[in-house]
Amino acid sequence: MKDLTQEEWQKAIENEANVEILDVRTQEEWEEGYIPGATxxxxxxxxxxMDAINQLDKSKEYYIYCRSGGRSTQACQILDQMGFEKTHNLQGGFSDWEGKTEQD
Known part of the structure; x- marks a missing residue:
């Protein structure tokens, strides 16, 4: 797991081809807004x-966020333990996010 600043995160998701963005918040939090392209x-x-994680491709890079960084850190640790080699945590989470957002 690697902790990334907003700037590092935005640059990485724009420039990397094999990227998946995971939002590990609740459905209610998701409905208030999310980072474009997130699942x-x-x-x-x-x-x-766990069912969803087991379906993921371990060759991809995963950029994971939550509201403030705690749950996403935990999610990164779980993925790391399951053999995922490229997990990235958004420092400060969605609360500090200043990039583009979408809403359902």
Whole structure:
């Protein structure tokens, strides 16, 4: 796991081709806004979270965020333990995000 600043994160997701963005917040938080291109996998739903993680391609790079950085750090650690080699945590999470956002 690597912690990235907003600037590092934005540069990486713009320049990397093999990138997946994971939002590990709740559905309610997601509905308030999310980073474009993200996939919601709520870490507070343990079985659904693990089922979704087991479907992921381990060759890709995963950029993971939550509201403030705690849950995404935990998610990165879980992925790392499962053999994912390229996980990145957004420092400060969505609360500090100043880039583009979308809403459902």
């Amino acid at each position: 919601l996998i709520d870490i507070h739903q343990p079985q659904e979270f």
